Amino acid sequence: MPKRHVIKQLSIFVNNEPGRLAKIARIMKEEGIDIYAFNIAEASGFGVFRAIVRDPDIAFQKLKDRDLVVKETEVIAIPMEDRPGGLFEAAAVLGEVGINIEYGYAYSGKEGAIFFIRVNDTESAINTLLNHGIRLLKEGDL
Amino acid sequence: MQFWNKTIETMPRKEIEQLQLRLLKELVTRIYEKSHYYHTLMKEVGVHPSDIISLEDIVKLPTMNKTDLRDNYPDRLIIADPEDIIRYHVSSGTTGKPTVVGYTKNDIENWSESLARSFTSFGLGKRDVIQVSNGYGLFSGGLGMHYGAEKLGAAVVPASTGGTKRQIELIKDLKVTSIACTPSYLLHMAEVAESMGVDFRNDTRLGSAILGAEPWSENTRRHIEDWMGIKAQNCYGASELSGPLFTECNEQDGVHVWGDLCLVEVIDPKTGEHVGEGERGELVFTMLRREALPIIRYRIGDISEITWERCACGRTHPRLQRVAGRVDDMIIIRGINVFPSQVEHVLGEIEEVTQHYMILVDSDGALDKMTVQVELDPEAFTDNILTLRAIRSKVAGALKDTLNVRVDVELMEPGSLPRFEEKAKRVLDRRVRM
Numbered sequence: 032m033p034k035r036h037v038i039k040q041l042s043i044f045v046n047n048e049p050g051r052l053a054k055i056a057r058i059m060k061e062e063g064i065d066i067y068a069f070n071i072a073e074a075s076g077f078g079v080f081r082a083i084v085r086d087p088d089i090a091f092q093k094l095k096d097r098d099l100v101v102k103e104t105e106v107i108a109i110p111m112e113d114r115p116g117g118l119f120e121a122a123a124v125l126g127e128v129g130i131n132i133e134y135g136y137a138y139s140g141k142e143g144a145i146f147f148i149r150v151n152d153t154e155s156a157i158n159t160l161l162n163h164g165i166r167l168l169k170e171g172d173l
Numbered sequence: 174m175q176f177w178n179k180t181i182e183t184m185p186r187k188e189i190e191q192l193q194l195r196l197l198k199e200l201v202t203r204i205y206e207k208s209h210y211y212h213t214l215m216k217e218v219g220v221h222p223s224d225i226i227s228l229e230d231i232v233k234l235p236t237m238n239k240t241d242l243r244d245n246y247p248d249r250l251i252i253a254d255p256e257d258i259i260r261y262h263v264s265s266g267t268t269g270k271p272t273v274v275g276y277t278k279n280d281i282e283n284w285s286e287s288l289a290r291s292f293t294s295f296g297l298g299k300r301d302v303i304q305v306s307n308g309y310g311l312f313s314g315g316l317g318m319h320y321g322a323e324k325l326g327a328a329v330v331p332a333s334t335g336g337t338k339r340q341i342e343l344i345k346d347l348k349v350t351s352i353a354c355t356p357s358y359l360l361h362m363a364e365v366a367e368s369m370g371v372d373f374r375n376d377t378r379l380g381s382a383i384l385g386a387e388p389w390s391e392n393t394r395r396h397i398e399d400w401m402g403i404k405a406q407n408c409y410g411a412s413e414l415s416g417p418l419f420t421e422c423n424e425q426d427g428v429h430v431w432g433d434l435c436l437v438e439v440i441d442p443k444t445g446e447h448v449g450e451g452e453r454g455e456l457v458f459t460m461l462r463r464e465a466l467p468i469i470r471y472r473i474g475d476i477s478e479i480t481w482e483r484c485a486c487g488r489t490h491p492r493l494q495r496v497a498g499r500v501d502d503m504i505i506i507r508g509i510n511v512f513p514s515q516v517e518h519v520l521g522e523i524e525e526v527t528q529h530y531m532i533l534v535d536s537d538g539a540l541d542k543m544t545v546q547v548e549l550d551p552e553a554f555t556d557n558i559l560t561l562r563a564i565r566s567k568v569a570g571a572l573k574d575t576l577n578v579r580v581d582v583e584l585m586e587p588g589s590l591p592r593f594e595e596k597a598k599r600v601l602d603r604r605v606r607m
Contacts, residue, residue: 042556044549046586074558076565076583077549081556098588100549104556133557149556 039087068138108168196461275465288321294422299326306354313416427492525553
């Protein structure tokens with residue numbers, strides 16, 4: 032049941048040097064990959080490019096075939112209501128049950144902002160959030 | 174433990190050195206009398222054969238290197254009478270003129286004797302079938318191994334290089350027990366054998382390999398031994414010294430350099446002075462019994478160390494450790510000598526990274542800064558930045574432990590560093606020279 036709420040994210044290893052992002056963006060364009068949201072994590076010398084895309088499994092195979100070092104990772108998509116405290120609720124619920132948010136990034140979705148989070152235990156996080164009445168998006172909702 | 178020539182191989186150090194001194198005196202007298210080149214050179218530096226009283230006096234003699242051989246192409250350094258020369262080997266001149274090495278009957282005899290002793294020291298004998306897959310021809314590898322194996326009384330399969338599938342068939346069908354070739358060719362052979370469905374452990378009698386003619390590491394040795402179920406013996410030599418000459422014994426604890434044939438010194442490449450026993454430096458070879466082409470204090474360019482400590486096998490001659498690098502490849506970082514081969518060795522021990530790397534050296538104010546770029550193994554990639562950072566720290570820590578120099582490590586995308594088909598240029602020295 033919680034599996035339906037898992038969003039597949041693509042993580043790509045990149046050298047931290049000029050032109051590297053352009054190279055990945057070019058490959059994405061050439062392969063016709065539609066990017067919903069992305070984020071770059073940088074650690075001196077290298078970085079990880081993370082993206083939420085349409086049809087992640089197909090995109091994953093295409094990027095692999097282009098010799099990129101890519102992994103599929105699981106994230107959760109939480110729609111953000113445009114009112115104070117929206118983020119607090121979700122974060123507080125997870126904090127209470129001891130689930131750690133490793134990172135997160137936002138995207139302005141079709142029907143409002145979406146917050147993508149990566150946690151140390153995706154399945155428990157989804158259960159906990161749903162049990163607390165927090166709405167989560169599925170892949171088809173993006 | 175079998176010996177080819179037990180009296181000589183187990184002779185006490187003192188006696189070996191006495192023999193070396195006698196042979197050195199004879200050699201120096203011979204070149205002074207017979208070689209115009211050496212006579213002139215010795216006059217120039219003011220040394221006479223009578224000045225060689227102890228082994229330490231060898232330092233009075235000038236050193237020579239490959240340039241001397243090239244400059245005297247083809248045969249101006251050869252002192253034997255033309256009718257006494259029975260063979261020539263010629264090295265390929267990738268960086269200039271080729272070098273020519275002439276041999277008398279005794280030169281070939283001593284070369285074969287050296288290898289027969291070495292082969293015996295790791296268990297080969299007349300019952301063995303030795304496939305020589307080194308190149309035959311002007312290159313001294315193939316024929317050198319061939320004569321050594323024949324001297325031993327083994328059956329030789331002179332396969333030379335190429336025709337890998339046929340080579341594998343021969344190993345199977347002729348019940349070959351040992352093979353001489355380069356480590357990279359043996360690895361290639363193992364891959365081809367696998368694709369042919371031939372299992373070296375069960376389908377052949379191969380028990381050992383005699384590997385040399387290119388740098389290789391302990392990691393590669395373990396890999397070969399585990400994969401093929403054989404003993405992989407390191408062999409040392411060089412065309413100028415005759416060809417392949419010495420190997421390790423069963424103990425695999427250094428190459429036994431026969432002191433009655435060859436005198437090896439270890440010097441500091443910068444000052445030219447001897448380093449202490451067991452210390453690393455540049456190898457300098459004197460071939461004590463050479464008749465055709467004298468090789469005296471020859472700076473071969475290899476960096477290693479020797480020990481006179483008696484080997485567990487009972488042999489007393491000096492042992493040469495694996496070559497750590499070439500003098501030409503050495504980089505000095507904050508006064509410490511660093512060899513790319515050391516970096517390669519460290520990286521080979523860490524499974525999260527590959528063997529594709531580059532070394533960058535920059536000036537950081539008055540200091541030197543060394544950066545190692547290494548490609549991440551795709552299997553080790555994770556979305557977790559902390560894990561990736563930990564891999565980088567692990568590599569940096571291991572390099573620091575081995576090199577005694579602080580190294581910045583950059584993890585790189587697989588495929589992003591240059592690939593080298595021939596001689597690898599993995600060092601980029603961008604230091605500003607004042």
